[in-house]
Amino acid sequence: MSIDSCYEGVIAKLTTQGKIKQMSLELLSLETNSERVLFVYKTVKGLNAFPSVQEIKKNNDSSLYYRNLGNKCFEQTVYHKAWQYYNLSLLHAPLNSENYCLALSNRSAVFYELNKYKECVRDIDTVFSLEYPTKLTEKLNNRKKMCNEALSSSNEKQTIKNDDFNEYLKMTSEKHSEYLCASNKLEVVISKEMGRHVIAKEDIKVGEVIVEEDPYFTLLLKDQYLFGCNYCLSRCLNLLPCDGCCYCLYCSDECKAKAWKEYHNIECSLMATLVKMDFTKLELLALRTVLKARHDHNEWKDLFNTIKDAEDNMNTEHHGQVKVDDKWIYDSKYYASIHTLATNLERRSISDIFQKGLTAAVFLRFLENNTEFLKTENKHEYDEINECVAGLLLLHLMTSPTNMHGISSIAASKEGNCVDQISLASAPYAFCSLFNHSCAPNIVRFTKLGSARMYVFALRPIKKGMQIFDNYGPHHALEELSSRQASLKFQFKFTCLCEACVNNWPNYMYLSMRQSKNVPSKLVRSKNSILNERVIDQLQKGNLDTALKTYNRICDLCELLEPYVPCMELCDCQESLKQCLQIFEGLVPYGSSLMVKWKLVNSK
Secondary structure, three states, X not given: OOHHHHHHHHHHHHHHOOOHHHHHHHHHHOOOHHHHHHHHHHHHHHOOOOOOOOOOOOOHXXXXXXXXXXXXXXXXXXXXXXXXXXXXXXXXXOOOOHHXXXXXXXHHHHHHHOOOHHHHHHHHHHHHOOOOOHHHHHHHHHHHHHHHHHHOOHHHHOOOOOOHHHHHHXXXXXXXXXXXXXXXXXXXXXXXXXXXXXXXXXXXXXOOEEEEEOOOOOEEOHHHOOOOOOOOOOOOOOOEEOOOOOOOEEOOHHHHHHHHHHHHHHHHHHHHHHHHOOOOHHHHHHHHHHHHHHHOOOOHHHXXXXXXXXXXXXXXXXXXXXXXXXXXXXXXXXXHHHHOOOOOHHHOOHHHHHHHHHHHHHHHHHHHHHOOOOOOOOHHHHHHHHHHHHHHHHHHHHHHHHHEEEEEEEEEOOOOOEEEEEEEEEEEOOOHXXXXXXXXXXXXXXXXXXXXXXXXXXXXXEOOOOEOEEOOOOOOOOOOHHHHHHHHHHHHXXXXXXXXXXXXXXXXXXXXXXXOOOOOHHXXXXXXXXXXXXXXXXXXXXOHHHHHHHHHHHHHHHHHHHHHOOOHHHHHHHHHHHHHHHHHHOOEOOOOOOOOXXXXXXXX
16 A cells, blocks of 8 residues: 555545545644644544555565576676666575575676676675685685786776866855855845845855755665665665665665664664655655654753754744854754754645645554654653654655755766766755745756765856845746746745746747847857867766866856846856766766666565
8 A cells, every 4th residue: 555545545434424524624723733643643543544564574585586587687698687686685685694695796796797896806705704605615716816807907007087076066165154064155044025045145156166065864765775875875886785674775884873873773664664655755754854853862852952942943043053062053964954944834735734644644653553763661751752753744744845855866878978867865955945946046956976965056147145046846948937837836835936937038949949139149159169069969978078178168158148148058058067067976877777676575
């Protein structure tokens, strides 16, 4: 049963019993999030409609099943699929068992065929550190010897990584004294019309880095489980499994221990159910936020105090801030900054609140019956904890859709071309959540592949006093006005009044069909010279040298073209600028983006 099926089933039962109207009226009368969730909880319990938790244990049969699939792919030289199946075999194998060693051994063979010699040696050394089958000794020793020979060859020795692009990813201005991840060129202000938002205190040039922010935590998406570390997002190939569940891989024992301590000790036994019920990333973000918030405090009462202080400071100059060493600061690593993000509760329909309340109630049921998260010896304290967690779950189910940020990258094709953008993870970034939307934004966000640190670059020149605008998805160059407005109203609950909407800017298709009469011919020639066919082709192929040579020139051209917006020339420059940044941040290698189809395999 999916969470959507659970919701539909509850609605069907309430409709049959003629209780929909009564339930809606009661829900509307409630004043707090905890009251809403506990009301829905009681309703679902009365209908006997709570889903059960599924348990998938590590077992040799499942490990063998996936290893055999990997062997078939290996024989067919489909090595990237074989690698994934061996990761699945490793995930399902009982720790340090023969099947565990065989999965590592077979994965090392894939790495050898892909010329990943260092990774191959690491897997072999891991096998040798375990009680492995002696039949593997000769084969692994020979493979390790071939790897070391390849590593000592002149070709591999002469490979030098070009890190010149790192200078473009650094913030050159000083950091803000209160908003620690932001440039001191920025200022956070509050108004009735715009809420909390960010403006420029000084002029900002195109290409400047104005924010470097680490998230509260990261959430690796399900279709990336086999490609990256479930804690830090590293694209390390030598991933090792969680000791308990069959879903999470980690790049190191350190990341495994951190994940366990911060949230996975609770999530671990629920992973099979969370995957099978197809909870969305926004729902899983809400759950993990609550788990992480509790971890960040020694006692429940400490969390209660943090919540009270944070809510007391809302709509003041210290909104979302905490006091550290007598200094008020705003930083994503502190829960207060996440707790006080906007919920848009007043704009939500009763059906939306009920659906989110149902998800919160299901999570609460899982935590109550299948984990130690709510356990306490004190009955009075239990009621207080239960009420708090219920409220927090709904709170973050409402803040997630409008405040959490996706982490994505560009995947390379077999030929090396930059193809589709793929989503890798999601995370809460407290400061980036303060940026309002524009369909013609003046910033763009990027993260380095294998990392969660968010870099915010100026995409347009930003003058002192101007607001900083991000883009929430709908862009004037890609969508018509009515379509953008409908999308923003549905997900983010507001009517956009940006310059592109107010002035009904045309999309790129229209701009490309009309002659740019206002753009000086000298600028048009300059744009065509800098972004000639060869340069565009090289950028599409992810060529780093081309990106390095053209980046600053494109930034300068964006500055010169700004007075003539909207125009095709500026759109082309902005897209090329983003391509350069994507190349600097790193492309997902071919074979590391599309996950093989896999399903839950029950232990026998």
